[in-house]
Structure formats: C-alpha cells, structure tokens
Amino acid sequence: xxxxxxxxxxxxxxxxxxxxxxxGYIVRQSMQSPETEHSGIAGTIAAADKTVKINNExxxxxxxxxxxxxxxxxxxxxxxxxxxxDSGTSYSLSYGGEYSADATAFEASLNGAAAYxxxxxxxxxxxxxxxxxxxxxxxxxxxxxxxxxxAMSSDASNTIYFAFGSDEEIKASFDISSRxxxxxxxxLAAASTQGSDMSIASDTSAPVIVLDPGHxxxxxxxxxxxxxxxxxxxxxxGEWGEWRHYKTDSSTEDCESSGCSGRAPENGSCWYPIExxxxxxxxxxxxxxxxxxxxxxxxxxxxxxxxRTTNDENPSITRRLSYCYPGNDTSQDADAEMFVCIHSNAGxxxxxxxxxxxxxxxxxxxxxxxxxxxxxxxRYINDCIVSETxxxxxxxxxxxxxxxxxAFCKSPVPCGYLEIGFFDxxxxxxxxxxxxxxxxxxxxxxxxxYYTELQNNG
Numbered sequence: 126x127x128x129x130x131x132x133x134x135x136x137x138x139x140x141x142x143x144x145x146x147x148x149g150y151i152v153r154q155s156m157q158s159p160e161t162e163h164s165g166i167a168g169t170i171a172a173a174d175k176t177v178k179i180n181n182e183x184x185x186x187x188x189x190x191x192x193x194x195x196x197x198x199x200x201x202x203x204x205x206x207x208x209x210x211d212s213g214t215s216y217s218l219s220y221g222g223e224y225s226a227d228a229t230a231f232e233a234s235l236n237g238a239a240a241y242x243x244x245x246x247x248x249x250x251x252x253x254x255x256x257x258x259x260x261x262x263x264x265x266x267x268x269x270x271x272x273x274x275x276a277m278s279s280d281a282s283n284t285i286y287f288a289f290g291s292d293e294e295i296k297a298s299f300d301i302s303s304r305x306x307x308x309x310x311x312x313l314a315a316a317s318t319q320g321s322d323m324s325i326a327s328d329t330s331a332p333v334i335v336l337d338p339g340h341x342x343x344x345x346x347x348x349x350x351x352x353x354x355x356x357x358x359x360x361x362x363g364e365w366g367e368w369r370h371y372k373t374d375s376s377t378e379d380c381e382s383s384g385c386s387g388r389a390p391e392n393g394s395c396w397y398p399i400e401x402x403x404x405x406x407x408x409x410x411x412x413x414x415x416x417x418x419x420x421x422x423x424x425x426x427x428x429x430x431x432x433r434t435t436n437d438e439n440p441s442i443t444r445r446l447s448y449c450y451p452g453n454d455t456s457q458d459a460d461a462e463m464f465v466c467i468h469s470n471a472g473x474x475x476x477x478x479x480x481x482x483x484x485x486x487x488x489x490x491x492x493x494x495x496x497x498x499x500x501x502x503x504r505y506i507n508d509c510i511v512s513e514t515x516x517x518x519x520x521x522x523x524x525x526x527x528x529x530x531x532a533f534c535k536s537p538v539p540c541g542y543l544e545i546g547f548f549d550x551x552x553x554x555x556x557x558x559x560x561x562x563x564x565x566x567x568x569x570x571x572x573x574x575y576y577t578e579l580q581n582n583g
Contacts, residue, residue: 167240167257176284179205180298189240196264217248220273220289282309300558333461335448337432338415339468340404341439356444366398367441369531376489377455386487388529397531406548407469408436410557415467417565442531459490459537470544475553476519477510479503480542483528490537502541506571513567515556516546
C-alpha cells in the first residue's frame with residue numbers, strides 16, 4: 126500500500142509534468158511566426174487561370190476557392206520591389222522601387238493547400254485588406270496592388286497588367302501590354318468572325334490575301350533545329366540565312382549566287398543573313414496591325430493567310446512566301462491575289478510609306494506588270510493609312526532605294542511592302558500603340574480598293 130507521503134509525491138510530479146507541458150505549448154505558440162497563424166480555413170489554393178504581369182514580367186497568381194480575387198505571394202512580390210512588413214498587429218505592403226526580378230517560379234507546394242484567414246489586416250497605402258496564409262506564405266489580394274500602382278486587364282488575353290515606378294516606367298510597361306491586348310482582341314474578333322460566317326471560311330473561291338507581319342523571334346534565341354524548321358538554311362561558310370533570289374523562271378530553286386537576275390544591295394550579295402531580320406520592338410507592332418487587318422478583311426469576305434501568328438516565330442522570307450500557294454506547295458500555281466508585308470520603320474524620321482519596286486524581276490509566276498501592280502498596291506494601302514489614322518505621310522510616301530528586297534525578288538504575286546510609322550519616334554510610337562485597329566482597317570481598305578479596281582478592269 127502506498128503511503129500518503131508517497132501518493133503526494135506522485136501527484137505533485139504529475140501536476141508538474143502537466144504544467145511544464147502547458148507552459149511549453151504556450152511558449153511554442155508565442156514563438157510561432159505570424160505567417161503561420163491560422164484563424165479559420167478560408168478555402169483551397171489553386172493556380173489562377175488568369176495571367177498576372179508586373180512591369181510586363183509574369184508572376185505566379187493564385188485563387189482561393191469561393192473567392193473572386195486573384196492572390197499573389199508576398200515572397201514572390203519581393204523581387205519586384207515590394208516591401209512586406211509585420212508590425213505585430215498588422216501587415217503592410219509598400220513599393221520600394223528597386224525592381225530586379227525575372228519571371229518567378231510557381232510555388233507548386235501551394236497548389237491544393239489550405240488557405241487560412243490571417244488574424245491581422247493588411248495595409249496598402251492607407252487602405253485595409255484581408256490577406257490569407259498557408260504555412261509560411263502570406264497571400265495578398267490583387268486589389269491591394271491597385272493602391273500602389275496602375276492596373277489594366279484584358280478579357281481577350283485573360284491577363285491582368287500591373288505597372289509600378291515612375292510615369293515613364295509605367296508608360297513603357299503599358300506600351301507593351303496595350304499591344305498585347307490589341308493583338309489578343311483582334312485575334313479573338315477574327316476567330317469570332319470566321320466562326321460565325323462559315324461561308325467565308327469555307328468558300329474556296331474567296332480571294333486569298335497573304336499578310337506578312339514582318340520580323341519575329343530574335344535569331345539569337347533560336348537553336349539550329351528551330352532555324353531549320355523555320356525555313357532558314359546554312360551556306361558553305363556555315364552561316365544561317367537564305368538566298369535572295371530563285372534561279373531565273375523558278376519558284377523553288379534557290380540561286381546560290383548564280384543563274385538569277387543578280388539584284389542585290391549595293392556592295393552586297395545574293396546571301397541574306399538571318400540576323401538582318403532581328404528587331405526588338407517592331408515584331409509586336411507588326412503582328413498587332415496584321416491581326417487587325419485580318420479581322421476587317423475577313424469581314425469583307427476575303428480569305429486571309431498569316432505568315433506568323435505569334436511573336437515566338439521567325440520564318441524565313443522564302444517560307445513566308447510559300448503561303449501564296451495552296452497548302453504552301455510551291456510546285457503548284459500561286460492562288461493568292463497579293464502578298465502584303467507589314468513593317469514599321471526606324472532610323473530617324475516619321476510617318477508612313479511604302480517601298481517601291483523598279484527594274485527586272487525574273488521569278489516564275491509574275492506578270493509583265495508585276496512591279497507596277499505592286500507599287501499601286503503599296504500606294505493604295507499607304508494612302509488609306511495616312512487618311513484614316515493619325516500617321517502622316519513620310520516624305521512623298523515612297524521609299525525608292527530598296528527595290529532589291531528579297532520579298533520582291535521571290536514573290537509570285539504583287540507584293541505591297543509597308544513601312545508604317547517610325548517605331549523609334551515617340552509620337553509615331555504612341556499612334557502605333559493606340560491606333561492599331563484603325564491601322565488594320567486602313568490596310569484592309571487599301572487592299573480592297575486595289576482588288577476591286579483589279580476586278581473592274583479585268
């Protein structure tokens with residue numbers, strides 16, 4: 126039998142263990158970081174179906190089940206110049222302005238995790254927001270970022286754009302995103318038009334127009350397989366590029382510097398290096414204008430073929446011209462009515478112009494009036510651009526010192542070559558960014574004027 130004294134010792138020891146355990150639990154709770162405080166399950170975290178860009182860089186975005194907001198991780202925001210702090214009673218978010226982030230990686234560990242309503246409010250520029258936690262991650266609603274910068278969204282591209290920093294930085298960011306929005310909306314409208322009027326899409330007798338948005342992905346970002354699959358070839362020196370001409374009366378056999386008209390730039394050769402087509406700003410402008418033109422042309426009843434549909438492509442000129450043929454089969458006769466090159470200029474100047482043809486072209490398929498027809502096509506389109514948009518005419522509207530361009534020397538159909546505005550001129554660039562739809566309509570109107578005249582005179 127246990128004595129009273131022994132029993133008291135046992136009870137005292139047990140109570141001491143319980144008290145120590147409780148004290149340890151309290152200490153552990155007090156030491157727990159605010160980010161891991163859970164004050165109620167809010168929902169399940171998943172990757173957002175919208176793209177979020179900050180200063181035109183992708184950032185991982187999340188949703189929480191049952192909520193409309195898009196959420197961003199405080200950790201992911203830090204490289205973009207955001208400062209996230211915890212005062213003990215509240216969180217705060219500010220923009221520090223030292224942006225140094227590339228696109229950050231999606232935190233896969235959050236996908237499917239539980240989100241908890243944080244116990245402290247989030248302050249962003251004087252406004253309070255509710256934020257959420259999951260383990261060590263704090264999720265901030267996108268509405269909080271609206272208090273610190275500028276935002277716009279596009280339903281067509283399913284993207285939310287945020288811009289932070291100086292007015293110049295914000296404008297530069299939105300210059301790019303507005304072009305992306307315009308391109309997405311034009312593509313969506315074109316697809317809608319084609320889908321709602323199957324007589325246009327399926328009418329094989331509809332006149333075919335090939336639109337060529339100039340340039341594309343930088344050659345420095347393309348590996349050898351990508352270059353090869355895009356139609357580029359290597360010469361005997363191992364350089365990538367293509368030949369400027371076909372052999373006389375051919376539309377399939379490259380000249381390889383002999384058996385052609387020999388048209389080449391002054392002090393140049395028949396070889397066209399791939400790097401000659403590299404551009405930074407221009408590819409997006411060209412594609413946006415081409416997509417807008419496609420929308421209007423298809424609404425007029427034309428069949429439109431685009432030589433590229435994204436800025437991640439850079440087909441050779443020879444590959445682009447293959448769209449003039451049914452199924453890109455250059456052994457057949459060309460079935461396109463015209464090939465329209467859509468570019469923007471640079472190097473000092475302003476306004477819109479077309480590049481004119483002159484002299485001998487000897488590729489298969491062209492008519493005796495090839496040069497005159499091409500010049501008239503370019504002039505009609507440029508006249509519409511000048512009359513229907515805010516762009517002025519560049520000089521007399523004619524660039525006459527480049528008649529040997531590879532597109533002119535290989536196209537089997539009339540070739541209109543537009544240099545629409547100067548993207549290195551701030552005033553022209555603003556118009557190019559804000560009036561892409563009007564420019565596209567002007568291109569379509571010029572093409573329609575040329576084709577209608579051709580039919581009436583035929």
